[in-house]
Amino acid sequence: MNPALRDRWLARAERSMAEAGLRAGAARSRVVAVMAEDGQCLVGARDVVDRLRDRGAVGSQASVYRVLDELTSLGLLRRSLDDQGLAQYEIDDAAHHHHHLVDEDTGRVEAFEDADLEEAVIAAARRLGIELTGHEIVLRGRRPS
Amino acid sequence: MNPALRDRWLARAERSMAEAGLRAGAARSRVVAVMAEDGQCLVGARDVVDRLRDRGAVGSQASVYRVLDELTSLGLLRRSLDDQGLAQYEIDDAAHHHHHLVDEDTGRVEAFEDADLEEAVIAAARRLGIELTGHEIVLRGRRPS
């Protein structure tokens, strides 16, 4: 977990929520706090629910899902689905552009950045004659032991 | 739709199914036929169901889902999920390695191949120190009009 990123995002989140007229209710505050810490790479919506319920911090999963959805609409989170169709979220931060690496052995997902790969994507888009608006890359593999 | 690919896949499908002791029931045959034609790029499971039901070719969606799942287990199809978590399938053919390009305007998905991009992926995996077992790339963009 990257503390600088966490704080930057928290600051932005607070600003965005205030601007949108959203109040600091219990569920919302807790979800934001969890995402700032654990949402720097993909977290399952279910995991967020469980983490908050274990702590007794949030009463219902509906609230968690609702807040995650809201934060996504505000551009604070990015939503995706895992292989099984379960919702996952991660912080949406312009300066933290990254892709995902899935370990075939453990199933664990981690983030990576690679400037050359980015350039290759841009070059490919040019060859295809499209104006690129986004892209996602998932690498699957194993770490040699 | 590429007829050569269709025929190659149909032949392989027939062989694999026979080897597995699967019989040529109505539902299975129809699903295979549809996938050979329309499954060269991602098709929604639901679309397959609808297409076959409109034709009166298959009585229940359960059969379609079952067959799609079977074909995936046999390595004949590859399964994924769209943005909304709906199941999608496409032909799994070694010689037809491709990625996907999503048109931001229409939402339509099409396949593309790009050798340089493939190399960039391999190079990135090497830099990351992983043994690559697979990868997926989704490009989003729009075609300049």
Place this chain on the structure above:
DNA sequence: ATTCTTGCAAACTGTTTGCAAGCTC
């Protein structure tokens, strides 16, 4: 004749929604 396949309907699971009570500003 035997075994696989199909269709039906019910079950399942994660996610979403309606509503009344509670809390924030």
Place this chain on the structure above:
DNA sequence: GAGCTTGCAAACAGTTTGCAAGAAT
């Protein structure tokens, strides 16, 4: 005090599964 938030429970949708009737070999 007004109106946003929350929690509960019920609804939802796509997908999966159990089972009895119907085919394929």
